[in-house]
Amino acid sequence: MNYRSFLKSEWLTLVRRKQDTINALLFFVMVILLFPLGVDPSKAFLEPASGGIVWCAVALSILMAVESMYKEDFNDGSLEQWLTSGLSLPYLVFLKVFVQWLVVIVPLLLVLPLLANMLFFPIEQLMVMISTLLLGTPALFFIGAIGSALTVSLRRGAVLMLLLILPLYIPVIIFATGAIRAAQSGMSYSGQLAILAAISLTALVLSPLMAALSIKASMN
Amino acid sequence: MSVNLQINNFWIERNERQLCRDLSFSVSDGELVRIAGDNGAGKSSLIKAILGWIPIEEGLIRLNGEDITHNRDLLLFDQIYLGHTPGIKSILSVNENLRMYCPNASEVALNEALQQVNLELFDDTPAAQLSAGQKRRVALARLWLTKKRIWFLDEPFTALDAHGVAALEAKIQSQLESGGAVVITTHQPLYHLSPKTVELTP
Amino acid sequence: MKWTWFHRLGSPKWFYQWAERWRGKCLGLGIVLLVLGFVWGLAFAPADYQQGNSFRIIYLHVPAAILAQSCYLGMGIAGFVALVWQMKLAPVFIKAVAPVGAAMALIALVSGAIWGKPTWGTWWVWDARLTSVLVLFLLYMGVIAIQNAIEDRVFADKAVAVVSLLGLINLPIIKYSVEWWNTLHQPATFKLTEKPAMPVEMWLPLLICALGSYLFVAGIAMWRMQTEVLNRERKSSWVKEKVVDYGI
Numbered sequence: 236m237n238y239r240s241f242l243k244s245e246w247l248t249l250v251r252r253k254q255d256t257i258n259a260l261l262f263f264v265m266v267i268l269l270f271p272l273g274v275d276p277s278k279a280f281l282e283p284a285s286g287g288i289v290w291c292a293v294a295l296s297i298l299m300a301v302e303s304m305y306k307e308d309f310n311d312g313s314l315e316q317w318l319t320s321g322l323s324l325p326y327l328v329f330l331k332v333f334v335q336w337l338v339v340i341v342p343l344l345l346v347l348p349l350l351a352n353m354l355f356f357p358i359e360q361l362m363v364m365i366s367t368l369l370l371g372t373p374a375l376f377f378i379g380a381i382g383s384a385l386t387v388s389l390r391r392g393a394v395l396m397l398l399l400i401l402p403l404y405i406p407v408i409i410f411a412t413g414a415i416r417a418a419q420s421g422m423s424y425s426g427q428l429a430i431l432a433a434i435s436l437t438a439l440v441l442s443p444l445m446a447a448l449s450i451k452a453s454m455n
Numbered sequence: 456m457s458v459n460l461q462i463n464n465f466w467i468e469r470n471e472r473q474l475c476r477d478l479s480f481s482v483s484d485g486e487l488v489r490i491a492g493d494n495g496a497g498k499s500s501l502i503k504a505i506l507g508w509i510p511i512e513e514g515l516i517r518l519n520g521e522d523i524t525h526n527r528d529l530l531l532f533d534q535i536y537l538g539h540t541p542g543i544k545s546i547l548s549v550n551e552n553l554r555m556y557c558p559n560a561s562e563v564a565l566n567e568a569l570q571q572v573n574l575e576l577f578d579d580t581p582a583a584q585l586s587a588g589q590k591r592r593v594a595l596a597r598l599w600l601t602k603k604r605i606w607f608l609d610e611p612f613t614a615l616d617a618h619g620v621a622a623l624e625a626k627i628q629s630q631l632e633s634g635g636a637v638v639i640t641t642h643q644p645l646y647h648l649s650p651k652t653v654e655l656t657p
Numbered sequence: 658m659k660w661t662w663f664h665r666l667g668s669p670k671w672f673y674q675w676a677e678r679w680r681g682k683c684l685g686l687g688i689v690l691l692v693l694g695f696v697w698g699l700a701f702a703p704a705d706y707q708q709g710n711s712f713r714i715i716y717l718h719v720p721a722a723i724l725a726q727s728c729y730l731g732m733g734i735a736g737f738v739a740l741v742w743q744m745k746l747a748p749v750f751i752k753a754v755a756p757v758g759a760a761m762a763l764i765a766l767v768s769g770a771i772w773g774k775p776t777w778g779t780w781w782v783w784d785a786r787l788t789s790v791l792v793l794f795l796l797y798m799g800v801i802a803i804q805n806a807i808e809d810r811v812f813a814d815k816a817v818a819v820v821s822l823l824g825l826i827n828l829p830i831i832k833y834s835v836e837w838w839n840t841l842h843q844p845a846t847f848k849l850t851e852k853p854a855m856p857v858e859m860w861l862p863l864l865i866c867a868l869g870s871y872l873f874v875a876g877i878a879m880w881r882m883q884t885e886v887l888n889r890e891r892k893s894s895w896v897k898e899k900v901v902d903y904g905i
Contacts, residue, residue: 401795405834413837
């Protein structure tokens with residue numbers, strides 16, 4: 236096994252299974268649907284809230300996608316092979332998260348214009364929302380990868396993983412929605428985007444190390 | 456090709472149970488070592504401890520004289536490990552699975568290996584459609600595709616038919632003859648091989 | 658048989674005996690200071706010119722909030738130590754302190770809410786400090802939950818270390834983000850703790866209360882760690898001797 240063949244098989248697996256992509260996408264649409272139905276369908280509520288609604292939905296569907304990211308590898312023995320391959324486990328984790336990010340986020344971004352429009356989100360500011368998603372979601376994936384690694388061997392790991400990871404998502408959600416809100420009221424939002432990028436970069440550096448450590452401990 | 460793996464004074468503890476106490480043995484080229492013991496005696500754990508993913512309480516491990524207790528990379532690059540679960544992705548085809556593990560193998564070698572494990576007709580079949588024994592044979596095909604000096608085979612005969620057992624025994628024999636070493640755990644009698652036995656006693 | 662095997666066990670034993678000496682002193686002095694601080698604060702300190710007597714809950718609220726944060730800081734550092742140096746006592750510390758810290762966070766939350774009622778007219782205000790204590794409480798719950806969910810001890814130790822460290826790295830970011838979010842939402846007119854010029858008679862008992870709770874929590878933590886050490890080392894000879902000494 237080398238990094239290239241690993242990346243290729245991860246890519247093939249995710250693209251062929253499609254399940255992660257479709258589930259995340261459906262979940263995303265459903266959560267967004269809940270807000271007009273459950274709270275208020277008027278433009279007066281939805282327009283200012285749309286950034287927050289989209290981000291909550293994104294965070295939840297990412298949690299869904301990330302939660303079981305190593306489950307199959309754990310069950311079919313692939314994790315054991317990663318550990319004994321002599322390759323760097325953090326780097327393998329990094330590649331896996333990266334592929335996962337691509338197959339989940341790209342479809343979300345594709346349906347985003349439609350959903351944003353349904354939430355009365357001003358179309359001129361769509362690029363801001365897309366920027367927050369591109370800069371912020373890597374952090375959500377990388378942080379989630381740690382929780383998933385910690386709970387992969389546990390029978391009821393899903394709820395536990397939510398409890399562990401969701402509080403850590405708060406800053407990303409705050410800064411992302413802050414940027415969107417600032418843009419909506421015509422203020423500068425580059426600061427928030429910079430913070431999002433910083434959080435994502437930090438997560439990108441630290442998370443593969445901690446996830447690798449957790450996988451190793453899980454395989455005990 | 457010569458190899459010498461020394462396990463010195465291993466102490467392994469799992470869930471507050473001592474699996475091995477002050478265990479020492481060595482594996483050299485041309486040697487087959489069989490780890491024996493009852494169910495739950497810690498045979499798999501011993502292999503995992505040698506490979507470095509469960510911690511040892513005490514002990515030293517040397518590869519060709521070099522101390523690798525704290526960094527097993529040297530050993531990992533020079534071995535194949537096959538565990539209880541074969542590490543075969545069910546959504547990928549047999550060919551794709553083997554390509555993932557052995558990216559440098561040629562098409563000819565790949566077909567050759569599949570022939571050896573009696574899977575030549577299945578190369579494009581998704582692994583999901585294979586039986587447990589067939590999946591295991593896919594994993595075993597890796598032994599034909601890469602040259603590694605040490606093999607760690609944890610219960611490799613499970614779910615194999617008579618033909619598979621014979622082929623694997625022959626492959627192990629040829630690995631030993633070409634100067635490799637094999638560490639194996641199995642409950643089945645070995646017909647054509649004469650291993651050195653390391654007994655794990657509770 | 659090698660002697661290093663015993664040397665490594667030696668450290669928990671040394672801790673046990675050290676804690677045996679200091680535990681009682683910490684607990685005793687802590688309780689004395691707490692009683693002194695509370696009585697002084699509740700009965701003798703002057704009433705606040707704005708909030709009247711209701712401000713006196715500060716003597717419970719502030720020490721609890723400080724302790725909740727300090728405990729998490731300690732846990733995060735212990736998590737780092739556990740992962741990097743694999744010190745045996747570090748996971749014991751996390752396991753012992755997590756419920757204490759969670760209790761402190763809960764006390765801070767509840768007393769904050771009670772204080773909020775007369776001051777702001779509602780039990781809960783999305784105040785930056787209160788909100789970050791709430792998140793802190795959730796982080797504690799995460800550590801405790803994963804500790805309970807994993808049966809294998811080695812794995813559980815690693816997992817709580819990772820989670821504690823992860824929380825520690827995130828805590829400043831969470832705090833900063835919540836404060837930033839709070840100023841965005843509402844001007845920070847209400848601050849629970851920042852009284853510009855607090856007279857000495859007011860803050861001295863507060864200081865005593867805080868010191869007292871540090872000592873008290875330290876004592877409790879030592880006690881809990883001792884219990885855990887005994888449990889973990891139950892197969893070693895010194896624990897067996899100890900148990901025999903007690904005549905069990």
